[in-house]
Amino acid sequence: MFYREAGDFKTSYRLDSQTFPIKFDRLRFYAVLAIAYGVIPFFVNDYWASAVLVPFLIYSIAAIGLNVLVGYAGQVSLGTGGFMAVGAYAVYKLMTAFPEVSVFIHVLLAGGITAVVGVLFGLPSLRIKGFYLAVATLAAQFFLVWLFNKVPWFYNYSASGQINAPDRTVFGVFVTGAQTSATAKYLFCLVMLTIVALIARNLTRGTIGRKWMAIRDMDIAAEIIGVNPLTTKISAFAVSSFFVGIAGALFFAVYLGAAEVGEAFGIQKSFLILFMVIIGGLGSIFGSFAGAAFLVLLPVLLKNVLVGTLGWPTDLAAHIELMIVGALIVIFLIAEPHGLAQLWRVAKEKLRLWPFPH
Amino acid sequence: MNDMTDGYMTADGRKIGGVVMELKNITLKFGGVTAISDISFDIREGEIRAIIGPNGAGKSSMLNVISGFYIPTEGEVWYRGARRPQMRPYKVAQMGIARTFQNIALFDGMSVLDNIMTGRLTKMKKGLFAQAGWWFTGAAKEEDEHRAKVEKIIDFLEIQNIRKTPVGRLPYGLKKRVELARALAAEPSILLLDEPMAGMNVEEKEDMCRFILDVNDEFGTTTVLIEHDMGVVMDLSDRVVVMDYGRKIGDGPPDEVRNNQDVIDAYLGVAHD
Amino acid sequence: ELVVPNLSYRTGPYAANGIPYADGFADYMTLLNERDGGIGGEKVVVPECETAYNTEKGVECYEATKSDGALVYNPLSTGITYQLIPKVTADHHVLYTPGYGRTSAANGKVFEWVFNYPANYWDGASIIVKYLAEKAGGSLSGKKIALVYHNSAYGKEPIRTLEELAKKEGYELELLPVDHPGQEQKSQWLQIRRNKPDYVIMYGWGVMNQVAIQEAVNIKYPMENFVGIWWSGSENDVAPAGDKANGYTTISFHGTGADYPVYDDMKKFVIDAGKGAGAGDQVGTMLYSRGMYAAMIISEAIRTAQTMHGAAAVSPEQVRDGFENLNLTEERLTELGLPGFAQPITATCADHGGPGSGMLFSWDAAGKKWNAASDWIQSDGELIDALVAEDSAAFAAETNTAERCN
Amino acid sequence: MPDQLLFALEVTANGLMAGVMYSLVALGFVLIFKASGIFNYSQGVLALFAALTLVGIQEGQVPFAHLINAVTGLHVTEFGWKVPALLAILLTALVMVGLAIIIEKLVLKHLVNQEPIILFMATIGMAYFLEGFGDVMWGADIKTLDVGLPQGINETLESVTDKALGYGFFVDNLDIVATVVAVMLVTALTLFSQYSKQGRALRAVADDHQAALSVGISLRFIWVLVWSIAGFVALVAGIMWGSKSGVQFSLSLIALKALPVLMLGGFTSIPGAIVGGLIIGVGEKLFEFFAGPLIGGATENWFAYVLALVFLVFRPQGLFGEKIIERV
Amino acid sequence: MLDATPQDQTEALLEVNNIEVIYNHVILVLKGVSLQVPKGGITALLGGNGAGKTTTLKAVSNLLKSERGEVTKGNIVYRGERVQDMSPADLVRKGVIQVMEGRHCFEHLTVEDNLLTGAYTRTDGRAEIARDLEMVYNYFPRLKERRKSQAGYTSGGEQQMVAMGRALMSRPETILLDEPSMGLAPQLVEQIFEIVKAVNEGEGVTFLLAEQNTNVALRYAHYGYIMESGRIVMDGPAAALRENPDVKEFYLGMSDEGRKSFRDVRSYRRRKRWLA
């Protein structure tokens, strides 16, 4: 009943193109923000922060980044893990080289460095398309991991090649290192995510977003109506890698605290984030959140149910968890190939028509 | 270019200007297939120029040559008195040439509004960083300005009610109309239309004709039109090029073409009235 | 209740190795519960948490179990160990990483909460070199040794030690990295075939071990000159190569086989009672023994803590004391039904690294068992202590940790 | 001949053989891609599953023993019989056909006419599922696969080359077997796809699901057919790789070695899978041989991809792939 | 010329009874459409853009499922048998084949291979198929010239011919034709309809065709239905429809004074919308 556009008149194009044109949606969005900033920080504990919230926030950033590339610009990439590694190693080098500069800046710079690397690996996309490109991006994945593993400069010549995040603060509060409180980790990542989501939303709603989508939907037609494929694809790679780099930096510095490139940023990571994007919904910022939440929460939930509640042996539970996750992915795709975001849109459309079925 | 200045008057009193584009001895080959062989014709400022010919004659290929997507094997394209160097299609679009496609090439993942907005991409100037700032950097303002122009076109083409619909869901005919809207949004100086009225019934064709004529009238947009409906071609166009298997077999005002025996044999079958 | 989480991996790329280890660990704890009613009368609870050898899941497991009063963590993954070192230091839990993890944690002055006795990767390298020197008739000078290693933090650990030793012993070292997972090693083994090193040392894990041994067989490399670190020496690794793997040698810091007296009880109280952790087919294997070894050390440390503090339900801090004051003697091992199973350990505040000794076993393909190929061998303490001191000092500087035990 | 050249020759020979092993995996990908436009990520897991099943049947393992034991408290592990290798292979092939039918029924049928990336994603879901399923069914411990294939250095070749060149070449018997099998498979599959009515239907389906439906091609039949063949190819790959390194989870990762092969040869070309495999095999081995020592080794993983990438820049559809149609 | 045999005299081969179609679970497109296709007749389905012609045809040929559409009400009966739940392939075997709107050729296959896929369900031997191939080439000589080129690289009209030819290759009993004239040169439009007529008369093939080109369609069809926004608003024998003043004005573009020039339709004009 209250979920209606009717009566909610828009008097300017600005209002008409806002993110949440329906009042109820808008209110709910503010409520979510208020809870995220005003309520959760007071209740978050180590377990929730480390096992659920922080990974969720960081993966959301990565998923938004990849969604820009895959969902908006249509360039399938399997190099996300490698680009996250660039972010992680960049932030590590920056943190150890310039300890007096705020990590906040470091994280953003790490994103910038990743963007440059992303552009480099994005160049072949001009010639190579579709799955060929997807497989080609694996070259970036494997090469970057090899590089960080092989060149000791990247890990400051430490004996084992592991990198450890030193203790760093923002406004005098620890956000990396062992002394960081759950709240600080959570808030730091949340702020980053908010920034990233805003930028992503702004980019995708305007000119550049339309160029990306045009290239995605039909690249030849796009070029004929005046879209420069080179700059468009490259900008998508840059923006995407920027976000992914930030995610990688946070992943290492705030979440894990120590990392080894092959393990933390291996090919599995690339796939995981691609799942998030697809399950969440290609070309949807909300979908990136939904996908990240789904794939972070589901395994934790399943594990707790199967092992905690049902008391099954852990290995059996883990195998069955794999089966369930796999089956759910398939079921979701069958139910709605365009992801959770589309499911949500259809639900909203139904809601709008409610109580009539069509 | 010799005759930039002189033009002619049409029957209904419109003034047609000088030559804006001239195709000189265009030949286009794909491996063994010769899609176009040695064709020359010109397009004048403000006229509606039709290209007709049987299926596979090379009409669409000719449009592709004009819009830079196909590079002719031989021949030159002259634009506004200068030889146009070989350039990427997006550069051509930036020069003010917009088009529609025979096999609809809309961006299926976007709404009608966004599709039409893509028509204005060549005109929007804010860069990446400005976009990221949105409210603070004037990107929002630019967007609104262009949106206003696009809304005019939406009104003009009477597609207000489907503004927010994803184009994938539209029926064929409406898609064609949206494509026209997208091309118009670019405010082109030359508009290339590849069978804009295929798959429409008479009523809808009449609408389309009205739009094309109005655009031509109001903005003086030069239009190149490929169409199989002879009624439409004869009524609308000022001059007609007839192609047959890559060759040009006729060029002139509709009445003249209609009575050309070659054209009748190759294309019309029976003389149309 | 004494909570000792078992961060195991029975799935993922290294499941085949994780399973026996986790079984051995759990079975030994079950044995204590079933036979003795726990440790010092207090039941041991071993909540198992699956990590799939994945660092993020490892962190999740740690966070999920730490609030339950967990005493000791033993994640069997170098990656997870690195993650947990800062965490346990902040949260005060003991991290016990026998034979893996961060080598310089042997320095108790810097790493208050981490223990890795009885031996670490660098000890392993040193012991192998000693063994090979003995085999070569006393000196390795002029010999060629190839190191085939897992191209990861773990695999790279021995390089520094082996390089230092090369200077000392006068052998030539050739490095052959193998990328995860290591199914294709043709290049590496062709190189070995061509360069004919006198000995090959392997630091591998998972499928890499099997493939390496198979390839060694294929190029007819003499198996007895091929020595693996303890993570490259399980039944799983030699099985695919069948009879040809006979003679392959591995180092271990504990005994193996099901002949120890403790297995009588184990069979009675655990396996036959249907309380075994896994399918029961792993009992007595190398990795099973290693899991059991870890469980045994942890339980002994807890026991020490209980006697020191006179309480049955000890706290993590007290368990740390137990680890620091562990005095595992031959007699005690015999009492436990494990005579000669391990070397004695006398830990101190500064020494979290133990004696650093190990022994070598060679594979008897016909009998399908590991036969001792040497006695306990002591590592080159001088050299390794220096390396440990260097690395831990770097860590201390990086994290502003003050030295303790002074 | 100088030593260096001899070694390079030996490396090349082994690279060719390794390439064939990659091709075996790549073939499965090509088949499915060709027939449905699906990039089947689960091909590697399929190989693992096939190998697990083969060993399980051979050894008389009770399927789902672990689950049964956990749920019922029983303690079953084996039936106590052994099945001869050939029969076991046959039975496994049947299981793979069954699997193909199930996959079609439960997954593909519902995803007709979807975008390629969605289908790709679905196969990833399937990969997850099968991985868990295989483990639940047969256990995650490492298994030895032995169907009696010869292994180890080929003595004849060694002694012949030793006599002729003064240096005995190393070539693995298993690789030789793999080569023979691969050549047979490729020939058979090429003939099938080029010259049979079903072959044409396969390609039609790959181009346009809806149009294929509209002319009466039964997607269900085509898909079951092609997934069965791919399952069989997976079984072959599983046998070869399993004999080499044991059967366990990592076997599924061989898919990653097949991807550059695919890319280079072209996703739609069966002979491309072989040629691509050979080029990748030789390329990566030679690079590791010459450049590896200079830059620290372990280059094979990325080199294959970079090599393929360089090829693609010049031929975006791979060496033998169908030209990507660009028209408006 | 071909004026209608009254509807009730011949048996209805295909009956669509009051069907409702929903896309994506929310978009209601057909709101109760019923029609009957008599055996051996040519039935035309006319209507503006988005009226639901394509949807109706797809509902019949069961291709809706692959577009996430479904028939939620009503039923479709072919030769007295409910065919809604059949797979499209089975339907083709039963003799119903659809030529889809927008060509849908197999891009990577050659023109000839495209035609041969049409014969996929046939079992009457290579010779017969080769004969039919010749027949199709006779109908469309242009295709013979281009037989070896990939369909993706042929012109729009050529693709339309391929699609038609492909359907003919299956020797169907009923052909559902979706906008066969679209994008074809005038000569060819006539020719296509002549082919339809020839096939219809010579081989007794039944046609249901959706068409925008009302003029031609009503000249060749026996019976016509006019659709508007998901409903049938008018039906009748083709001859009758041709004479209907509304149809004349809105579908044939003729007013009392005869055909009007497209140039003259300059300003807003009255639209006819049927209330249904």
Ligand SMILES: Nc1ncnc2c1ncn2[C@@H]1O[C@H](COP(=O)(O)OP(=O)(O)OP(=O)(O)O)[C@@H](O)[C@H]1O
């Ligand atoms: N896949 C789809 N998803 C959602 N809506 C659809 C889909 N396909 C068609 N529609 C809607 O169904 C309605 C009828 O479309 P249909 O294509 O059947 O019309 P049509 O009569 O064939 O029109 P045209 O003559 O333009 O081809 C249209 O309003 C269209 O928006």
Ligand SMILES: Nc1ncnc2c1ncn2[C@@H]1O[C@H](COP(=O)(O)OP(=O)(O)OP(=O)(O)O)[C@@H](O)[C@H]1O
């Ligand atoms: N990229 C290409 N490669 C090969 N052949 C091509 C290509 N583009 C066009 N052709 C061929 O060139 C000829 C002319 O095609 P074109 O599309 O220009 O025809 P058209 O006049 O537009 O016909 P229609 O009216 O059917 O659209 C056709 O025979 C077509 O097959």
Ligand SMILES: [Mg+2]
């Ligand atoms: Mg054309």
Ligand SMILES: [Mg+2]
């Ligand atoms: Mg239609």
